[in-house]
Amino acid sequence: MTRSRNTEQKIFDAATELFLEKGVDRTSVREIATKAGINLALMNYYFRSKENLFNAIFSSLVKKNSEELIRILDSDLSLEEKIRQYVEVYIDMLSENPLLVSFVMAILHRSRERITEMKAISNLYATEKFTQQVLEEGKKGNINRTDPSQLFVDMLSLIAFPFAIKMLVIDKNNFSNKDFADFILERKKRIPDMLIEMLRKKS
Template sequence: MKKSKNEKTEVQILEAAKKVFQSKGMDGARMQEIADKAGINKAMLHYYYRSKQLLFEAVFNQAFSLLAPQLNVVLNDDSSIEEKVKNFTSNYITFMIKHPYLPNFIIQELNRNQDFIKKLKENTGFPNLEKFKIKVDEEVNKGLLKPIEADQLFVNIIALNIFPFLGKPLIKAFTDKDEKAYLKFVEDRKTEVANFIINAIKNT
């Protein structure tokens, strides 16, 4: 009973923390608010997670463990590069709409803690690009794609997908969009980004 209760409490904490981090961000989140939302006292929250940073990392790791397998499937299946671009973009944007705090957290941690990426890569589900690279080279050699390095293509895909989340306030200001319009804009990018990349790399 004790083990079951502890596991349930931890799930409650992580779900509460995810909601608070999503609405307040890392800096704006408060441990007391997370404890209140989880239905526990602050002392119990600190028993599970000694600091807000450790709790944030736990929320991130939980989310990343859900995203990484999706990306790995797309990168390593036998589909064409065109299909990979479409599926990767759709999966990534869908996931980030649900977990918008993740991109800023990653950048923050990379700048603050150089060991962060090492710890992240130790996760067995960390995306592997080897089959993606082979597929790109294969389609370039067949003349299906314009000459492009797979690493460059992958970074282009990541950059076009991640920036609307990293630069949300800037994009909303430039485009004069409220929250509802911004979310529609991001949703539309599933098609816009995929088409832009595909049109740029395909031989016609």
């Protein structure tokens, strides 16, 4: 018998498991309380609301996963190598953590106006260093000049959206889960190739 964790942790852990397993909306507070073995009202005592509990869990999940992504963007790699690594790591992260996608979708759908309040999600966006690098390489003539915002949105879209429409892709192509995994795997090469080809100066 392990030493009993404190109540807050028990709620956090039970909720995380349930949220990932069946989605936020389909998980009731009463269910969380039962699984955590605590009284119903304690969820509101420790986290002010279910929404808040969700945010706490999401933030921790994003934080854990986004550090490596930011490290890549802020590194001194060449733009090409940076894009290749970023795409690869991001895709790995979403592959291993498919429910992170659900979480992000839930957030984007849930609070479109209040998205800036979700500081965590910002960690999944471009950094200043990346922006500067794109501008400078363009100025130096190493790549085509391009709006860094557009480039980053391109990259993010190509990486993330296929996960969001996973079921649609599976259905339309009669894919097995393995097929879909292979489909995604191929994108690790495809996406950087496409982006870099776009940036390459034509003579």
